[in-house]
Amino acid sequence: MSRPCSTIPGAFKAFKPTYTPSTQFPAARFLSRSSTRSFTSSRCSNAALRPPIIRQSASRRITSESSALHSRCAGQSSRRILGCTARPFSSTSARNKYKTVEEARSRYKLGPFSWPAGVLFLTSGIGLTMYFRYEKDRLARKRIAESTKGVGKPKVGGPFDLVDQDGNRFTHEDMHGKYALVYFGFTHCPDICPEELDKMAVMIDLVKQRCGNVLRPIFITCDPARDTPAVVKEYLKEFHPDIIGLTGTYENTKSVCKEYRVYFSTPPNVQPGQDYLVDHSIYFYLMDPEGDFVEAIGRNFTPEQAAKVMTDHIKDWRGPLDKD
Amino acid sequence: MGWFSSGSPKPAAPKPSSDGAFEAPNRSDRALCWEARDAFFECLDRNNILDSIKDKDAAERACGRLDQEFQRNCAGSWVQYFKKRRVVEYNKEQTLKRIESEGGEILPPALKR
Numbered sequence: 001m002s003r004p005c006s007t008i009p010g011a012f013k014a015f016k017p018t019y020t021p022s023t024q025f026p027a028a029r030f031l032s033r034s035s036t037r038s039f040t041s042s043r044c045s046n047a048a049l050r051p052p053i054i055r056q057s058a059s060r061r062i063t064s065e066s067s068a069l070h071s072r073c074a075g076q077s078s079r080r081i082l083g084c085t086a087r088p089f090s091s092t093s094a095r096n097k098y099k100t101v102e103e104a105r106s107r108y109k110l111g112p113f114s115w116p117a118g119v120l121f122l123t124s125g126i127g128l129t130m131y132f133r134y135e136k137d138r139l140a141r142k143r144i145a146e147s148t149k150g151v152g153k154p155k156v157g158g159p160f161d162l163v164d165q166d167g168n169r170f171t172h173e174d175m176h177g178k179y180a181l182v183y184f185g186f187t188h189c190p191d192i193c194p195e196e197l198d199k200m201a202v203m204i205d206l207v208k209q210r211c212g213n214v215l216r217p218i219f220i221t222c223d224p225a226r227d228t229p230a231v232v233k234e235y236l237k238e239f240h241p242d243i244i245g246l247t248g249t250y251e252n253t254k255s256v257c258k259e260y261r262v263y264f265s266t267p268p269n270v271q272p273g274q275d276y277l278v279d280h281s282i283y284f285y286l287m288d289p290e291g292d293f294v295e296a297i298g299r300n301f302t303p304e305q306a307a308k309v310m311t312d313h314i315k316d317w318r319g320p321l322d323k324d
Numbered sequence: 325m326g327w328f329s330s331g332s333p334k335p336a337a338p339k340p341s342s343d344g345a346f347e348a349p350n351r352s353d354r355a356l357c358w359e360a361r362d363a364f365f366e367c368l369d370r371n372n373i374l375d376s377i378k379d380k381d382a383a384e385r386a387c388g389r390l391d392q393e394f395q396r397n398c399a400g401s402w403v404q405y406f407k408k409r410r411v412v413e414y415n416k417e418q419t420l421k422r423i424e425s426e427g428g429e430i431l432p433p434a435l436k437r
Contacts, residue, residue: 187348190402194354231347238351275401 141316145294156285156293157182158259162220162248165233170246172291177322178216179294179314182285184262186223186278187235192299196282199303201240203284206307211314212323217243222262222280224253225270260285286310289321349399357398361406364390368410375411377404 098104157172164170183200185193200217207215219236221227224247227235232245247253250268257264257280265279284297284306294313297306314321349357367387368376376383376391383391395403420430 188399188401190398190405191354191358194351226346226348234350235348275399277401277405 137312138316141312145288145313145316156260156296157287157291158256160246160248160256160259161252162246162256163229165229165236165245165247167229170244175216175218175287176291177289177320178214179289179310179317179321180216180218180285180287180291181310182218182220182260182287183283184220184222184257184260184280185282186221186266186280187227187231188223188277190277192282196284196299197236197239197243199306200243200284202303203307203310204240204242206303207310207314210307210311214314214321214323215310218246219243220246220256220260221253222257222264223266223278224248224250225266286313288313288317289319353397357394357402360390360394360397364394365406365410374414376407 098107159172161169161171181200181203183196185197197219204215204217217240219232221232227247229245229247232247236243236245246256248256250266254264254266262281262283263279267276270276282299286294286297286309288294295309297309301309364376364387367390368374368383371382371386373379373383373386376387398406423430
């Protein structure tokens with residue numbers, strides 16, 4: 001052979017894309033299996049059997065038409081071929097990097113799809129979906145948490161001046177630094193408050209377990225006439241040691257109830273030992289470390305659901321948080 | 325209160341706490357009270373009495389002993405409250421059933437987001 005370009009397998013591969021018009025490539029992909037085979041095999045026989053003169057003319061045409069051929073000729077057999085002396089125009093690697101015909105054939109059959117591509121597609125899809133869901137929930141919580149911040153917003157909570165169960169003064173400033181879970185009740189409550197306080201104890205433990213010591217549970221009495229610090233202390237002992245019990249003068253408790261929008265119905269003048277009930281709203285109020293209202297948790301929440309609401313808000317908090 | 329007249333047993337006197345105020349019922353006091361309440365209400369159920377304040381005579385005839393037990397274990401205000409609450413709870417249940425039978429749907433207020 002006078003033209004080694006046409007006989008060596010590497011050179012044949014190099015011819016392949018340019019020898020057939022480029023439009024045949026996508027078409028070959030959609031051909032049936034048998035027709036693809038005959039198409040390739042005929043080209044194989046062409047390459048092997050055609051007289052050198054035809055090949056020569058073909059290669060000459062290719063040399064004039066295709067710039068990619070130059071690079072390939074130069075890369076693969078320039079040392080041996082006289083006709084391929086041109087400098088490569090591009091450094092792009094060869095279009096066909098398959099080692100065998102079978103490999104190339106299976107590539108045609110599958111098209112651009114492969115296992116790694118499929119896995120990548122699925123994982124990125126699932127990942128994005130999860131991320132968007134998480135972000136949606138987070139923004140919804142943020143909206144709730146921030147709906148009470150700023151000017152002109154309905155305000156729940158506010159300054160107060162009360163006394164804790166040990167007789168020490170406790171104001172709204174002592175509440176700052178940690179999240180606070182505020183509950184209003186009274187110690188002579190027949191059934192709802194004890195149930196709610198038992199639930200509160202479970203919530204406190206769940207939040208503590210998940211977020212650390214970032215929650216300050218507070219019980220404020222609506223019945224200051226009967227609930228002295230000693231009574232509150234004795235009462236709360238049975239529920240959770242962390243709960244801070246607050247009481248105070250009639251006026252001060254009335255005003256804190258008003259600030260938290262809690263219905264307050266204690267009669268102003270009661271005799272010691274008098275037997276009466278107090279109506280009050282039954283909500284847990286979650287307050288952020290700056291003392292702003294975040295969310296109210298009603299009776300219909302299980303301790304598990306309530307703890308989730310709280311831990312989600314706590315995890316969203318970016319400001320300073322006291323963990324001691 | 326008509327039904328809480330003389331002759332009915334008084335609840336045990338509350339203990340004064342360290343600063344003089346009367347202590348609230350503790351966990352075991354509450355459990356005793358709730359137990360007596362449940363026994364009394366069960367008796368009312370058996371005798372088809374809903375409101376033991378309105379149907380005082382019938383309740384006393386049927387479950388007088390349990391009523392006294394209930395009053396001995398609970399503060400007077402609690403007895404009143406539980407008796408009234410029994411009626412309220414029953415009416416609430418009936419209303420919910422009626423709404424559901426009419427095809428309405430009841431959602432807890434704060435759980436929906």
